[in-house]
Amino acid sequence: MKKIILIILCLFINSCKKENSIQNNSSILTTNPFLEKAKLFRSKKLSDSAFIYFNLGKNSFLENNDSLGAGRALVNMAIIQTDNGDFLGGIETSLEAQKYIKQKQDINVLKTLASNYNNLGIASNYLKNYDQSVKYYNEAIKNAVDKENKYVYYNNIGDILTTQGKYKEAIPYLEKAILADSIINHARALNNLAKAKYLLNKNYNPVPEFYQALEIRKKINDGEGQNSSYETLSTYYLDKDKTRSLNFAKMMLKAATNNKSPDDQMLALQRIISLEPATYLKNFNRLNTISDNIQTERNRNKNQFAIVRYDLEGERAKNQTLKAERAQQDNQILLLLMALVLSFAIIIWFRKRQIRLKQEKELEIKNTQLKMSKKVHDVVANGIYQVMTKIENQEHFDKVKALDELEFVYEKSRDISYEKSDDSTEEKNFSEKISELIGSFKNESVNTYIAGNEKSLWENISKNTENEVYQIIRELLVNMRKHSGASIVSFRFEKKEDVISISYSDNGIGISGDVLYKNGLSSTVSRIESIHGAIIFDTKTEKGLKINISFPVS
The missing domain is CATH 3.30.565.10 (Histidine kinase-like ATPase, C-terminal domain)
Structure with missing residues (x-):
């Protein structure tokens, strides 16, 4: 939290010192230093930093009344959120982007709109809002300038319709998608089309197309595509040949592990668990670990993106209000910001400390209660039961000896309240x-x-x-x-x-x-x-x- 706040503060300071000379023109593909830096971070797969700079770029575009530039920055931010599992946040940011992208027959506007609708479709699909997802993909097709992108959108619609069991409706979309020039897109549509045809007509043999798609994906080293092929083949053989189904699930797990795809790893492990009871515990524990890691990472991303948006939006609003007085009050503003950040950090630290101390106290009380309960069970309950057993089992058990042993149990139970240590082990x-x-x-x-x-x-x-x-x-x-x-x-x-x-x-x-x-x-x-x-x-x-x-x- 402290590092993020410091980064945001430094970025805000830098943004205060830079003047953007780009003229407002929503029909020209404009840019600024923040946007270029964001693209650089994205190419290096540093999504956190890319998100921060896209947000800074968006603010810069708004200050210069460049609505298309702001819309493009927001679309990129939405895509980053969706790619990192923040699906609701991705939808929210995409819908905000729509406000700045004016509908017109301009190539740059159309490209931005198509990308934005595609992101809305992907995020909605992950949230299982399938009908809404299909609507967004159809909008993406209407605005697509690149023909190859249309084939991707056709495939996505066909895949969703197949998931919904609407196989007859899915096939025409997939037959369009298979015309793609891109080998990756062609293999994806080929696999999905064969699956839809088989699910519509169980007499249809999809295996040749399944293997053809798999071979293409192996040849071009398409890791995610191989995961999909192995999952399709495992599902196909699930009710026909469980051994084959298990083998393909294991291939999927290996491929998903190599290309670091946790969602596909979980899907493969679920199939292996159902087909291989002997390794249930090991695979179940691995599945839980991956699931926990994914959830933790996605929650972290959601919180981080929200913090960046909230803090930087707040600073931009302040900056707009104080713009006329900035030249005379720069130092005072910076000092105020630093004080606010420091106060915020101190408040967070103090609250966390209070929570930690409270939790430690509660844990100490619980441990004490558990310890006392355990001692009572060990010393009193089992001790009395042992004496009862002796009395019951031994015909000539000495009454005096029984009373001595009961007195011993009494003494031990009394010692519990004083937390005395058990020294009886020294007797024998x-x-x-x-x-x-x-x-x-x-x-x-x-x-x-x-x-x-x-x-x-x-x-x-x-x-x-x-x-x-x-x-x-x-x-x-x-x-x-x-x-x-x-x-x-x-x-x-x-x-x-x-x-x-x-x-x-x-x-x-x-x-x-x-x-x-x-x-x-x-x-x-x-x-x-x-x-x-x-x-x-x-x-x-x-x-x-x-x-x-x-x-x-x-």
């Missing part, structure tokens, strides 16, 4: 605690087995990891006791290099994948993630439940 080594925990769930109907729980296994384990592992094992046992109806429960502990693995199994009723987290195991997953571990639920066994847990030692 961790191996003994694990054995005692698992053994406490053994009774006449449930046998528990332990393997590999050696003292050396737990060397170099942090207290936090010990606590989380203890709670994980206790949650598995509590879940088994409540839900599984198992008679045999086993734990196997292993250490390979710096990774500890815990294999749990029981012969209970098992848990289906769709109800896995409804049985109290979501907390277990969270604990594993907190110690950078992994957990795998095997729900495909014929009977019982198997769980594999692994986590690093350090």
Whole structure:
């Protein structure tokens, strides 16, 4: 935000010092230094800078009463907005441009009008306003001076009508578009015409034309065209040969990645996800990442273009008002502008700081609440349930010992309110605690087995990891006791290099994948993630439940 404001200020200062000597003549293709600089930035694909200078050029044209020049600058700004995903902004700027372009049979006016209607058609198409888009393309055809551009507009109309399912109406437009001299335009129309004919008549074989269009696009290295061909072929084979459909979708993804076309990458990934379940998670995550990046970039562009328009329009209005006094008041105006910018930056910084501090405070409160909730669950709920299990499972369980353990749980729960640390781990080594925990769930109907729980296994384990592992094992046992109806429960502990693995199994009723987290195991997953571990639920066994847990030692 600060950089943009400084750039705008510098550009405004420069614009104040330059006098434009171009005479007003809306029928002559006029220019100015801002417009030439904007074209240079656009050729270097620096759309942000190009947009700023086109806007400055527009203001300069208006100051010299050159309506056509202002209209041309606005059309270029609208095209930049549409190309960068700001479709509503592109339409708004194009409609503003219409006010300055006077309808007349002049070649420069007609070219500008055709370009503007074409941009309105493209933006409306992206917004799925198809009928309006077709109207704009027809207006572009009426004003087109270049015959080759007409073929592009015919193709665009045919493509939209095909999207709407109006195949019979689309074909005449595409038959005109295929007459294009440009190889790129010809290949595009060829592909779309074959598609429309096939969709109108399923007995028609479009494959030769599809491959012909693809070969042309490969030969001229038309990356976007290849994406279109691969998508068309993938869609054609979708209900005929899913393997071929998948292969073409993968070709599309590769081509779209090479030519940096995120929208085509998303389209290819959606098709791959539907056809290749084995790679669902990887491709779904990639799709989400690309989608988020596109949305972020487009939102950034929308905001930036709006800021440039708003700030520069405001400065132009001020400049018009103070034009008569500019010679005497230049220094005062510049100082005022700098003060305004600085104040604006300070206000933004202060507001952001307030929001950040508020968010940090809210996050701290939430974390404290979550921490307390977790402690209550770990210490009180599971502790009491463990005592209850001992009383229920052990026929000669000592009442005094039960009271001692309940008193211990009480003391621990009281310590929570004072945030006292858990020093109980010093009473026994961790191996003994694990054995005692698992053994406490053994009774006449449930046998528990332990393997590999050696003292050396737990060397170099942090207290936090010990606590989380203890709670994980206790949650598995509590879940088994409540839900599984198992008679045999086993734990196997292993250490390979710096990774500890815990294999749990029981012969209970098992848990289906769709109800896995409804049985109290979501907390277990969270604990594993907190110690950078992994957990795998095997729900495909014929009977019982198997769980594999692994986590690093350090």
